[in-house]
Amino acid sequence: MNTTRRDVLKKGSGMTLLGLLAAAGWLKPEEAAAQAWNKNAFDAKTMDETMKAFGGGAPAQSKDIAFVSTPDIAENGAVVPIGVTSAVPKTESIAILIEKNPNMLAASFEIPAGTDPSISTRVKMGQSSNVYALVKADGKYYIASKEIKVTLGGCGG
Amino acid sequence: MPDPMKIRANSVGDSTEVKVLMSHEMETGQRKDAAGKTVPAWFIQTVNVAHNGKTVLNAQWGPAIAKNPFLSFKFKGGAKGDKVQITWVDNKGEKRTDEAVIG
Numbered sequence: 001m002n003t004t005r006r007d008v009l010k011k012g013s014g015m016t017l018l019g020l021l022a023a024a025g026w027l028k029p030e031e032a033a034a035q036a037w038n039k040n041a042f043d044a045k046t047m048d049e050t051m052k053a054f055g056g057g058a059p060a061q062s063k064d065i066a067f068v069s070t071p072d073i074a075e076n077g078a079v080v081p082i083g084v085t086s087a088v089p090k091t092e093s094i095a096i097l098i099e100k101n102p103n104m105l106a107a108s109f110e111i112p113a114g115t116d117p118s119i120s121t122r123v124k125m126g127q128s129s130n131v132y133a134l135v136k137a138d139g140k141y142y143i144a145s146k147e148i149k150v151t152l153g154g155c156g157g
Numbered sequence: 158m159p160d161p162m163k164i165r166a167n168s169v170g171d172s173t174e175v176k177v178l179m180s181h182e183m184e185t186g187q188r189k190d191a192a193g194k195t196v197p198a199w200f201i202q203t204v205n206v207a208h209n210g211k212t213v214l215n216a217q218w219g220p221a222i223a224k225n226p227f228l229s230f231k232f233k234g235g236a237k238g239d240k241v242q243i244t245w246v247d248n249k250g251e252k253r254t255d256e257a258v259i260g
Contacts, residue, residue, distance in 0.1 A: 037202040078223060107221070114232055118231065121228050124220075
Protein backbone atom coordinates (compact mmCIF):
# COMPACT_ATOMS: atom_id res chain seq x y z
CA MET A 1 0.00 0.00 0.00
CA ASN A 2 1.42 3.43 -0.82
CA THR A 3 1.08 6.38 1.54
CA THR A 4 -2.65 6.42 1.89
CA ARG A 5 -5.26 8.63 3.50
CA ARG A 6 -5.19 6.10 6.35
CA ASP A 7 -1.56 6.89 7.12
CA VAL A 8 -2.11 10.58 6.64
CA LEU A 9 -5.11 10.66 8.96
CA LYS A 10 -3.34 8.63 11.65
CA LYS A 11 -0.80 11.39 12.16
CA GLY A 12 -3.21 14.14 13.10
CA SER A 13 -0.77 17.00 13.73
CA GLY A 14 -0.86 19.83 11.21
CA MET A 15 2.82 19.99 10.34
CA THR A 16 3.37 16.25 9.92
CA LEU A 17 0.18 16.05 7.92
CA LEU A 18 1.38 18.66 5.46
CA GLY A 19 4.72 16.89 5.23
CA LEU A 20 2.98 13.64 4.38
CA LEU A 21 0.65 15.32 1.93
CA ALA A 22 3.68 16.82 0.23
CA ALA A 23 5.39 13.43 0.11
CA ALA A 24 2.28 11.83 -1.34
CA GLY A 25 2.27 14.47 -4.05
CA TRP A 26 -0.96 16.05 -2.91
CA LEU A 27 0.68 19.36 -2.18
CA LYS A 28 3.70 20.85 -3.88
CA PRO A 29 6.56 20.76 -1.33
CA GLU A 30 7.12 24.50 -1.50
CA GLU A 31 3.45 25.12 -0.72
CA ALA A 32 3.56 22.71 2.20
CA ALA A 33 6.74 24.29 3.56
CA ALA A 34 5.32 27.79 3.30
CA GLN A 35 2.19 26.84 5.14
CA ALA A 36 3.19 25.52 8.56
CA TRP A 37 0.29 26.77 10.65
CA ASN A 38 1.56 28.91 13.51
CA LYS A 39 -0.19 27.12 16.38
CA ASN A 40 1.45 29.25 19.07
CA ALA A 41 0.18 32.44 17.45
CA PHE A 42 -3.37 31.12 17.15
CA ASP A 43 -3.36 29.79 20.74
CA ALA A 44 -2.16 33.14 22.13
CA LYS A 45 -4.63 34.98 24.30
CA THR A 46 -2.94 38.35 24.60
CA MET A 47 -1.11 40.76 22.31
CA ASP A 48 2.18 39.98 24.10
CA GLU A 49 1.78 36.24 23.59
CA THR A 50 0.86 36.73 19.93
CA MET A 51 3.86 38.97 19.29
CA LYS A 52 6.10 36.43 21.00
CA ALA A 53 4.74 33.71 18.70
CA PHE A 54 5.52 35.95 15.72
CA GLY A 55 9.00 36.62 17.08
CA GLY A 56 8.42 40.35 17.14
CA GLY A 57 8.53 43.07 19.76
CA ALA A 58 5.76 45.48 20.66
CA PRO A 59 4.29 46.95 17.46
CA ALA A 60 4.40 50.71 16.80
CA GLN A 61 1.17 52.60 16.27
CA SER A 62 0.77 53.57 12.64
CA LYS A 63 -1.54 55.99 10.88
CA ASP A 64 -0.73 54.24 7.61
CA ILE A 65 -2.93 51.27 8.37
CA ALA A 66 -6.61 51.73 7.63
CA PHE A 67 -9.76 49.74 8.25
CA VAL A 68 -11.82 49.81 5.07
CA SER A 69 -15.49 48.85 4.74
CA THR A 70 -15.45 47.81 8.38
CA PRO A 71 -18.53 48.66 10.44
CA ASP A 72 -18.51 50.56 13.74
CA ILE A 73 -21.45 48.44 14.84
CA ALA A 74 -21.93 44.82 13.78
CA GLU A 75 -25.48 43.54 13.94
CA ASN A 76 -24.33 39.95 13.83
CA GLY A 77 -21.10 38.98 15.58
CA ALA A 78 -20.95 35.75 13.58
CA VAL A 79 -20.19 37.64 10.36
CA VAL A 80 -18.29 40.90 10.74
CA PRO A 81 -16.67 42.28 7.57
CA ILE A 82 -13.12 43.52 8.12
CA GLY A 83 -11.03 45.23 5.49
CA VAL A 84 -7.45 46.31 6.13
CA THR A 85 -5.26 48.38 3.82
CA SER A 86 -1.65 49.10 4.67
CA ALA A 87 0.22 52.05 3.23
CA VAL A 88 3.33 51.15 5.23
CA PRO A 89 6.15 50.67 2.69
CA LYS A 90 7.41 47.10 2.17
CA THR A 91 4.39 45.53 3.86
CA GLU A 92 5.07 41.79 4.13
CA SER A 93 2.06 40.64 6.08
CA ILE A 94 -1.22 41.77 7.56
CA ALA A 95 -2.84 40.12 10.57
CA ILE A 96 -6.22 40.65 12.18
CA LEU A 97 -6.55 40.34 15.95
CA ILE A 98 -9.73 40.59 17.98
CA GLU A 99 -9.02 41.62 21.54
CA LYS A 100 -11.95 40.04 23.36
CA ASN A 101 -12.12 36.78 21.40
CA PRO A 102 -10.97 33.63 23.25
CA ASN A 103 -7.82 33.72 21.12
CA MET A 104 -6.81 37.08 19.70
CA LEU A 105 -5.40 36.12 16.32
CA ALA A 106 -8.11 35.63 13.69
CA ALA A 107 -6.01 35.56 10.55
CA SER A 108 -2.63 36.32 9.10
CA PHE A 109 -2.01 37.13 5.43
CA GLU A 110 1.39 36.93 3.80
CA ILE A 111 1.65 39.54 1.04
CA PRO A 112 4.18 38.65 -1.66
CA ALA A 113 5.70 41.36 -3.83
CA GLY A 114 3.16 42.34 -6.47
CA THR A 115 0.12 41.76 -4.28
CA ASP A 116 -1.75 44.81 -2.92
CA PRO A 117 -1.36 45.11 0.88
CA SER A 118 -5.11 45.16 1.21
CA ILE A 119 -7.32 42.33 2.43
CA SER A 120 -11.05 41.91 3.01
CA THR A 121 -12.56 39.07 4.93
CA ARG A 122 -15.23 38.31 7.53
CA VAL A 123 -14.66 37.33 11.14
CA LYS A 124 -16.55 36.17 14.21
CA MET A 125 -16.57 38.43 17.23
CA GLY A 126 -17.79 37.11 20.57
CA GLN A 127 -18.56 40.58 21.92
CA SER A 128 -17.86 44.27 21.37
CA SER A 129 -14.11 44.62 21.19
CA ASN A 130 -11.11 46.42 19.80
CA VAL A 131 -9.96 44.93 16.52
CA TYR A 132 -6.29 45.27 15.63
CA ALA A 133 -4.63 45.29 12.24
CA LEU A 134 -1.04 44.18 12.70
CA VAL A 135 1.30 44.85 9.80
CA LYS A 136 4.80 43.50 9.36
CA ALA A 137 6.81 45.73 7.07
CA ASP A 138 10.53 45.58 6.41
CA GLY A 139 10.92 43.29 9.41
CA LYS A 140 9.17 45.63 11.85
CA TYR A 141 5.66 45.50 13.29
CA TYR A 142 3.03 48.24 13.14
CA ILE A 143 -0.49 48.36 14.46
CA ALA A 144 -3.78 50.21 14.19
CA SER A 145 -6.98 49.56 16.06
CA LYS A 146 -10.70 50.12 15.69
CA GLU A 147 -13.48 49.48 18.14
CA ILE A 148 -16.36 47.41 16.79
CA LYS A 149 -19.54 47.13 18.82
CA VAL A 150 -21.38 43.86 18.46
CA THR A 151 -25.07 43.54 19.16
CA LEU A 152 -25.21 39.72 18.89
CA GLY A 153 -22.05 37.71 19.76
CA GLY A 154 -20.63 35.30 17.20
CA CYS A 155 -18.79 32.51 19.00
CA GLY A 156 -21.84 30.41 19.81
CA GLY A 157 -22.16 31.67 23.39
CA MET B 158 -15.90 16.01 -0.62
CA PRO B 159 -16.19 19.67 0.43
CA ASP B 160 -18.34 21.97 -1.68
CA PRO B 161 -16.59 23.99 -4.39
CA MET B 162 -15.45 27.56 -3.80
CA LYS B 163 -17.08 30.38 -5.70
CA ILE B 164 -14.23 32.35 -7.21
CA ARG B 165 -14.41 35.60 -9.19
CA ALA B 166 -11.17 36.83 -10.70
CA ASN B 167 -11.41 40.02 -12.70
CA SER B 168 -8.89 42.09 -14.56
CA VAL B 169 -8.94 45.65 -13.21
CA GLY B 170 -6.43 47.86 -14.99
CA ASP B 171 -3.05 46.19 -14.66
CA SER B 172 -4.22 44.17 -11.67
CA THR B 173 -6.42 41.20 -10.94
CA GLU B 174 -9.05 41.36 -8.24
CA VAL B 175 -9.87 38.04 -6.62
CA LYS B 176 -13.01 37.42 -4.57
CA VAL B 177 -13.71 33.98 -3.18
CA LEU B 178 -16.48 32.49 -1.11
CA MET B 179 -15.51 29.16 0.43
CA SER B 180 -17.82 26.56 1.83
CA HIS B 181 -16.73 25.53 5.32
CA GLU B 182 -18.29 25.33 8.79
CA MET B 183 -15.34 27.07 10.50
CA GLU B 184 -16.38 25.51 13.80
CA THR B 185 -14.63 27.25 16.70
CA GLY B 186 -14.67 24.39 19.15
CA GLN B 187 -16.50 26.67 21.60
CA ARG B 188 -20.03 25.74 20.61
CA LYS B 189 -22.16 23.10 22.33
CA ASP B 190 -24.72 21.11 20.41
CA ALA B 191 -28.34 20.47 21.47
CA ALA B 192 -27.21 17.57 23.70
CA GLY B 193 -24.73 19.83 25.50
CA LYS B 194 -21.67 18.24 23.90
CA THR B 195 -18.91 20.53 22.68
CA VAL B 196 -18.73 20.55 18.89
CA PRO B 197 -15.06 19.99 17.99
CA ALA B 198 -13.05 22.69 16.24
CA TRP B 199 -13.07 22.28 12.48
CA PHE B 200 -11.70 25.15 10.44
CA ILE B 201 -9.57 26.09 7.47
CA GLN B 202 -6.01 26.70 8.64
CA THR B 203 -4.15 27.63 5.48
CA VAL B 204 -5.08 29.18 2.16
CA ASN B 205 -2.88 29.54 -0.87
CA VAL B 206 -3.75 31.54 -3.98
CA ALA B 207 -1.58 31.09 -7.05
CA HIS B 208 -1.48 32.65 -10.51
CA ASN B 209 0.56 30.88 -13.17
CA GLY B 210 2.16 28.75 -10.46
CA LYS B 211 3.29 31.77 -8.44
CA THR B 212 1.84 32.38 -4.98
CA VAL B 213 -0.01 35.68 -4.82
CA LEU B 214 -1.36 35.19 -1.31
CA ASN B 215 -0.73 32.87 1.61
CA ALA B 216 -3.04 33.01 4.57
CA GLN B 217 -3.18 31.32 7.96
CA TRP B 218 -6.60 31.30 9.54
CA GLY B 219 -8.00 30.56 12.96
CA PRO B 220 -11.55 29.54 13.83
CA ALA B 221 -12.54 33.21 14.19
CA ILE B 222 -12.89 33.52 10.44
CA ALA B 223 -16.63 33.50 9.76
CA LYS B 224 -18.43 30.41 8.48
CA ASN B 225 -18.32 30.12 4.70
CA PRO B 226 -15.24 32.31 4.54
CA PHE B 227 -15.05 35.29 2.26
CA LEU B 228 -11.77 36.70 1.01
CA SER B 229 -10.99 39.53 -1.36
CA PHE B 230 -7.68 41.00 -2.49
CA LYS B 231 -5.81 42.28 -5.57
CA PHE B 232 -2.50 41.48 -7.19
CA LYS B 233 -0.55 43.11 -10.03
CA GLY B 234 -0.57 41.30 -13.31
CA GLY B 235 -2.82 38.60 -14.58
CA ALA B 236 -4.44 38.69 -17.99
CA LYS B 237 -7.90 37.68 -19.08
CA GLY B 238 -7.84 33.96 -19.72
CA ASP B 239 -5.13 33.27 -17.09
CA LYS B 240 -5.98 30.87 -14.30
CA VAL B 241 -6.06 31.58 -10.59
CA GLN B 242 -5.87 28.57 -8.30
CA ILE B 243 -6.96 28.55 -4.67
CA THR B 244 -6.19 25.79 -2.19
CA TRP B 245 -7.28 25.48 1.42
CA VAL B 246 -6.28 22.93 4.05
CA ASP B 247 -8.23 22.53 7.28
CA ASN B 248 -7.27 21.26 10.73
CA LYS B 249 -8.49 17.75 9.91
CA GLY B 250 -6.17 17.67 6.92
CA GLU B 251 -9.00 17.98 4.41
CA LYS B 252 -8.16 20.11 1.44
CA ARG B 253 -9.83 21.61 -1.56
CA THR B 254 -8.43 23.26 -4.68
CA ASP B 255 -10.50 25.25 -7.13
CA GLU B 256 -9.58 27.26 -10.20
CA ALA B 257 -11.05 30.24 -11.94
CA VAL B 258 -10.30 31.99 -15.18
CA ILE B 259 -9.54 35.72 -15.02
CA GLY B 260 -12.30 37.59 -16.80
